[in-house]
Amino acid sequence: MKAIVQDRFGAADVLQLREIDRPAFKETEVLVRVRAASVNPADWAFMQGVPNIGRFVFGWRKPRIRVRGIDLAGTVEGVGAGVTGFAPGDEVFGQGTGAFAEYATATPERLVPKPSNLTFEQAAAVPMAALCALQALRAGHVEAGQKVLIIGAGGGIGTFAVQIAKSLGATVTGVCGPSKVDLVRSLGADRVVDYTAEDFAAGDERYDFILDNVSNRSLADLRRVLVRKGTLIPNSGQFYHRRIGPMGRFMRAMLMSPFVSQTIHPVSSSANRKDLTAIAELIEAGQVRPVIDRTYPLASAADAMRYLGEGHVGGKVVVTVA
Ligand SMILES: NC(=O)c1ccc[n+]([C@@H]2O[C@H](COP(=O)([O-])OP(=O)(O)OC[C@H]3O[C@@H](n4cnc5c(N)ncnc54)[C@H](OP(=O)(O)O)[C@@H]3O)[C@@H](O)[C@H]2O)c1
Known part of the structure; x- marks a missing residue:
């Protein structure tokens, strides 16, 4: 599959489009065929390996997870034996691991059905x-x-x-x-x-x-x-x-x-089905809509990250995958 891979920390030049194996998914995970992903300051921080204290999580000398991207929308491709409530073909949105790729893994707690009134690009702009x-x-x-x-x-x-x-x-x-x-x-x-x-x-x-x-x-x-x-x-x-x-x-x-x-006090946001569902309901009721500033094809994910890094995004930056 095509994926945006990084072997070292640094500016957006470290992001490279490569052909790699599809991620293996565990019994407790779902494999998602990613249609779109969105870019967050967290992706930028993981890419750069900053702040340094975060390297206990990101990886000390090089990224522990080589494919960036957290927010995603797509269709379920595979379901682990221990997962219930999802079937291949379901249209979902939420958060996963390695979303800047054709396939990404996610735990079922961080995925919900995509709001029917959103495109995959719009849905990917929502989660974080x-x-x-x-x-x-x-x-x-x-x-x-x-x-x-x-x-x-x-x-x-x-x-x-x-x-x-x-x-x-x-x-x-x-x-x-x-x-x-x-x-x-x-x-x-x-x-x-x-x-x-x-x-x-x-x-x-x-x-x-x-x-x-x-x-x-x-x-x-x-x-x-x-x-x-x-x-x-x-x-x-x-x-x-x-x-x-x-x-x-x-x-x-x-x-x-x-x-x-x-x-x-600060908040540390986290993805869970209850809150993702509450947001999906607000979107379906027409009370909330995602705003997309720019979209980039997967091959230009580095440009998407550069644009976010300038600090003046209007709404969200989205990476389209397929
Ligand atoms: N607590 C959590 O769990 C959590 C989760 C996600 C993100 N975050 C953090 O929350 C922060 C915001 O995230 P985000 O995704 O909203 O970032 P973002 O999409 O990059 O938005 C930042 C916005 O601030 C505006 N801005 C810049 N200078 C400003 C100023 N002086 N006064 C008012 N607005 C200004 C920018 O555009 P204009 O200057 O053109 O208005 C831009 O629209 C980030 O630091 C991120 O790391 C925290």
Whole structure:
């Protein structure tokens, strides 16, 4: 099968299109014929082998898993003897291992039926970003009538967070660059702040919940625009330490949280059938839609990764496989 393989850590040049064997799948796994995959900052980090602390997981000197890609959509090709509920030909989406390839393995806990109103490309754009948005909003107990601030509202997580927060009945302000203002408004944001023209932290507005996908502001600046009992979720963002990544900021947030009236903690999103199904239901009900910025053929996966690495994606970048 064709796959995007890397033998060493580094910039996108390490990604090569090669012919390799189909992955062997265990009794407890499903083999998926990948139709599309999407690119996440996590793929970029695994490719680079950063932060260094992550090499305990990625592999110390070279990548432990040589084929990149986590988010996928496709059809079930094979089902392990211990797996129930899936049959060859089922159209699925979720997360797997080695999604930038014609075939990838996945555990059944991380796969659900593809929403009927989405193409494979659209479905592949959903999993990690939508799961992170949903799980962050839930961690903040966001409910109708609350004021929500989404920083990085035009990106992968942000575009889902704006829509899911609106579906919960919140009043949403999105912060993004000038090229994303119309997009974020079209997703339902009540107010959009173009960060090149206005400083969201300078005004009088106070928010019940803040999801920060960018990390370019101090925790003190963010706390200043959070109500007394509000919740701040700092996501890793672009500007992090090469050795420890966002851990320093996360540690500061968690150490501070017990001593202030506000709740401040990161979330670590994870794929599970219940949350993927909840997202699929929001999509089928027309309350949430994936936004695709660009699509690249499998052979150009390195270009997809370069584009994501520039840090100004609008929605998601998708790799089409077949
Ligand atoms: N906690 C978890 O489990 C989890 C899961 C997935 C991802 N993450 C992390 O969450 C972060 C965001 O992920 P993502 O997939 O949404 O990334 P993304 O798709 O690359 O989006 C980032 C967005 O931020 C915008 N941006 C850049 N500078 C900005 C600024 N100063 N103010 C407001 N927006 C700005 C960018 O475009 P414009 O500048 O054009 O607006 C872009 O749309 C990443 O650091 C990722 O590692 C965490």
